[in-house]
Amino acid sequence: MIVPTDSLLKYDYPVLVSKNTERKSPRSRPLKVSPQQTVESGPVPPPPKPKSPSADASRQQTEEILNAILPPREWMEDNQLWVQPVSSAPCTRMDVIHLQEQLDRSLQERQARETGICPVRRELYSQCFDELIRQVTINCAERGLLLLQVRDEIRMTIAACQTLYESSVAFGMRKALQAEHGMADMENKILELESEKRDLERLLNEQKAKCEAIERREAERREIEEKKHAEEVQFLKRTNQQLKMFQPSHRHGFGNRD
Template identity: 75%
Template structure:
């Protein structure tokens, strides 16, 4: 693992964690929860004495650290076969710290070239870190208010995760529909090609039939002309024959008168 990147959340100095308990740093030993030995049987102890202001402040600080660790868990990483851990800072923030946080947020947005509009993971990450830092600052001053902001943060993250899941499912649905449309488009193009080929074949058959009809009509016209010519010649022949017979008949009848 590599050391975690810089964050807008303020952290304490990293503490070295090793397997040898004697070599652990005081900060690392403070991270382990101390187990209290079981109470020995005996008479009931006297009521506890009222705590001093210093003890009450120390207890409040410890409670704040526990709440902060539950809201913003410590960061851990391995470097040179050594485990390092880093807790969030319990130091209260001033007005100048908040102004510096705003400047640092704007600077990181510019350095990492986050988009101003639309979906941008970089912008979302930086604003999430800024919100965590605000939760840390508020929790130090008021634990209850910090827990409420922590609840709001978790609800926002859950809502964003739900929207992301919905978006991914919608994208998958859109891809399936697009693939189906592409497949249907290919089938329709194939069918259109087949229909166009069938149309060309039918047009070819129609042209052939038209050519046959024109040829038949031409032959019939020629045959009719030949028949009319032949019929005309026969009529003329019959007329001449009739004239000849009529003349012969008149020649035969005329001497008898």
């Protein structure tokens, strides 16, 4: 029999609801039952009847409430339907301590993360909360139903946060795709600007070359003009010196003649 995976929620022994009657071969495999079941009987024998009808009705009502808030597990094997309801046995202080130890051990064995988002830790704590709801419901059905509302509200809040997270991720993906679509236009614009920049740099270099050529020509012309001016100044100085030397001798000759 393929038994579901272990859970922190306490279940009763599985019960065979229906079995395949077509297989009448003596070599067919017998049904696998729990230690408390017999092959002849199939389902688990019902618990002993309570002494008072009110207690029997209260127990039946508690089981109905438990099955409503914590549905039984069902699975098929060889066309045989197996059902495993949650346990309706009252809990003790040791059961709560054992639940705490089992939770800690499961967290370590399944390597659940201590912080952040962890599906494993969330699943284990959800099972632990369901087990607490089961234990409380057995003692007080109204308190168990109130805890059920709290559990459903928490799950709805988590689902809303998950939906918001998924929508934000989808929004981010859409923006990323839009950015990728606009990336080609931006790359073309960058290429155009780089080409324009190269043209402007080439024009700037040409203008710089022209400016340097003009400066060299002007420097050469200025040098020639300065050299010519210096030669004229020297010529005028020599001429002036000669005139100064000639004038006194000329005046002296006129004085002797008188």
